Amino acid sequence: MNNYERYMGMVKGEQVDYVPRIPILMHYAAKHIGASYADFAGDYNTLVKANIALAEDFGVSQLDIMSDPWRETADYGAEIEYLETTCPQCLKHPLEDSKDLSLLTRPEVGKTTRLTAAIKAIEAYKAYGYKEYSITGWVEGPAAEASDIRGVSNFMIDLIDDEEFACELMDLCVDVAIEFAKAQIAAGADTIGVGDAIASQMSADMYERLVFPREKRLVDGIHEAGGLVRLHICGNTNHILPVAASLGVDIIDCDWMVDVVKVRELFPKNTVIAGNLDPVEGIMESTPEKIHQNFIDLYHKVGNPYFVNAGCEVPMDTPKENLQALCKPIQYNSSI
Amino acid sequence: MMDLKDLTEAIKTGNRTQATSLTQEALDADLTPQSILDAMVVGMDEIGDKFKRNEVFVPEMLIAARAMNESMAILEPSLVKSGYKPLATAVIGTVQGDLHDIGKNLVSMMWKGSALNVIDLGTNVTPDKFVAAIKEHDAKLVGLSALLTTTMPSMKATVEAIKSEELSDVKILIGGAPVTQSFADQIGADGYSPDAASAVDSAHQLLGIR
Known part of the structure; x- marks a missing residue:
């Protein structure tokens, strides 16, 4: 059973040999191959090389394109600075000082730089390991991308001050995200990750009324194009998960x-739960023995279907042995 | 006599038009700047308490902070003229490698409203910059913020840098989504705050104000 079969088997509720592992390793990935973060985020060849190295060296089940939150925003016209050791920073959000949507460049595969680079990365993954590894593309969720375009504080205030504009902006973001996701699926991605981190910072009511319908349209659009959807919202999402379910x-x-x-109680039984050891205390600062045992315990607590993953990105200073422990095979247990 | 409860309510609900106009009205009615500030702070405290209880979230906090900010801009000249002095100076910033600023901005605003002079260093702040700012402003409190798990090690480096300078009378408070009390203990920070509202109580406690 290869990584792709294992991954898809778990998603379909079939018996697999052991549990797939899908850690988020952006900074770790760049460091692992001795690349600068500027190259990892800005040059798709570096991104591809780093993720393939992780798959080969640690047995990570997926090849993914995640590098920073600014991929779409850069193509909307943001001014981005690429940094040597960490995530790029946005020097100027495209609509920081304006609510005029006509000022935005519409990101488009083949025309704008970073979306096109993502497709090239997926094509490279396909050439390397199609149906050997899961290939995961990413799009920003509606609230996250709207925040990236306006600046987080501006957008959070828009949600109260100017709901109509906030919704119009999120609708545009969903339109673009669906087009981008379709292009990624056509290029070879089997899964599209949707990152909507800022959604954890609003009330369940606001999430349900303004963000959920747009996330739902995005999820449905990805499904229609034949992709699986992986939702990633950083932080404490306990209050919005009953809606997100x-x-x-x-x-x-x-x-x-x-x-x-x-989460297992709230979500449909066939939803794969991925997580959720603390990336710092539970992974970086723990020991290989504890990490492996804690994932076994977690798997038994959560039950099938389950993917091994830290709660969020694994820090780049994590000892190699600890990442190896995260990726150490855990036998599938059909009775949980 | 003008009732400052309306100002408190305007701050709490983030009604900036009403808050600024009531602040001006209160000044015109010769109310003391301190009493006006106190009314604003009660508003921020009340919304902060709701934030702590998860009854309101970041958008509601941000509009309250904006109303407070704009009202403070009107009040500040009179406050200064009245001889008002902040209780202490605090330096705050998001640690190196982290570019998120909402939590840091909220804490900064809450601290300003609680009689602290706040020097906001922004985001992606190196340990050296924190140390230099503490020395320059004779700060007694430093707030370190991080949203990313990947930048928590920068907090540790910053705490170490401050301690290595023997700035022993400076208290260090940390916060941010991935941060915990046990992490604070582990890196030698003096305190941890789970949210912006609690950061006021923690700051005052560390400074021995309350």
């Missing part, structure tokens, strides 16, 4: 503050 996502990433047993 109806999104119909295939994989739900849970950060370490999330009650995964509750």
